[in-house]
Amino acid sequence: MTRAIQIRQHGGPEELQLVQVQVGQPGPGEVRIRHHAIGLNFIDVYHRTGLYPLTMPATIGMEAAGVIEAVGEGVTHLAVGDRAAYASNPPGSYCEVRVMPAMCVCKLPDAIDFETGAAMMLKGLTAQYLLKKTRPVEGLERGDHVLFHAAAGGVGLIACQWARALGLELIATAGSGEKCRLALANGAAHAINYRTEDFAARVKEITGGRGVKVVYDSVGRDTWDKSLQCLRPFGLMASFGNASGPVPPFAPGMLGAMGSLYVTRQTLFTHIRTREATQAMADELFDVVASGQVKIHIEQRYPLEQVQQAHRDLEARKTTGSTILTLA
Incomplete structure (x- = not known):
């Protein structure tokens, strides 16, 4: 069992509830990852409100960083113990542990810590495709x-x-x-x-x-x-x-x-629709961050159980830079 934030219907921040969920073993093309930090993004609000509808009950969240605990058949670019980060469909990053598709999960360079990794993947890959491809x-x-x-x-x-x-x-x-x-x-x-x-x-x-x-x-x-x-x-x-x-x-x-x-x-998920495209974009992002040309500003941190307040502040435009959810 693991802690996760779920919604049972679309609505306001009060719909975000902390629950216990069962986590199984990864199937073919999947990994199980234990999160160290989770990114907060405005797309999470769209999923919560129903602008982008989800099937209920739903765990939301699109990016995080952590350590690979198990690897399914056919996954060759990741191994147990790897530090990793991702921006990926389907939603589900608001949790401690999850099983998910491996395609958009990338090894996190040692020079980049977990909080930075969680704060930069969806936002940084978005900036990459906008400035370099759009x-x-x-x-x-x-x-x-x-x-x-x-x-x-x-x-x-x-x-x-x-x-x-x-x-x-x-x-x-x-x-x-x-x-x-x-x-x-x-x-x-x-x-x-x-x-x-x-x-x-x-x-x-x-x-x-x-x-x-x-x-x-x-x-x-x-x-x-x-x-x-x-x-x-x-x-x-x-x-x-x-x-x-x-x-x-x-x-x-x-x-x-x-x-x-x-x-x-434009949408990020069209740009990262293949493993090769995801890795190429992530490599550019990792390089520009590791070089110091781009610094990731984490201006807000909320414990996972305070996710409702995090959403309220995000929607009220009280936040700047990146926001992460932390795990005890």
Whole structure:
């Protein structure tokens, strides 16, 4: 038996309940991992609320780090005793021990501790596919401007640093002066407090009226219309989340009128759909973290049993950087 956080119906943070569950042996292509730390992400809120529905009862959570306890038939890249970390479907990381598919579980380099590993996999792999794979049709070159919303969050702070390492001029948005200063301290070239400034007007001012080549947006409904206004002709609107709610339907014809714009809705799990792709992306992430070019800022830690409060703080936008759940 092991402790786990389950929901029996979609709803608010109060639906997150600490329970005891049975953990068995891994089958073919699976591993059993004992967690040392668990990552908290906004997708966990989507699963809890039902924006992304789950079959009940459900254990949520998409990333963690720990030690491999058992390996199923056919798994060759992991062995018992390996330090490991993952961002992976199906949900289920909010627990002490789990059996799960091995495909997206990666060996964790010795230079990276368990808490960092748990805090960086989903967020860091997301930043990797955004900056390295989700690019405008005209490409990205050193000195190009990009706009990144929610830049003081877990993905955002990684993206600020990684963009600086790539030579990009990242324009950050955040909801307070403190969060803007945090983004600037982590590599953003400019920061805009969207609560006190018109970010579309400021972007045009910063870019001399040209606009940015790409907008990376995990906010959704509240930022969508103005984000399109920030793009230069042939620019790319890259949506990867819905923190403020889903984007309403829109007429594709408007994209032509605004400069022949491109729109894409990205998800990490398309990018890590194979073992080879997962490992290649993880290797890039491990390298950039181990080199010191990207530091993982763990700003909040909650014991597993305080997960309800963790969700409340995340939804209230009280958190910055990465958040983890700890295990006694």
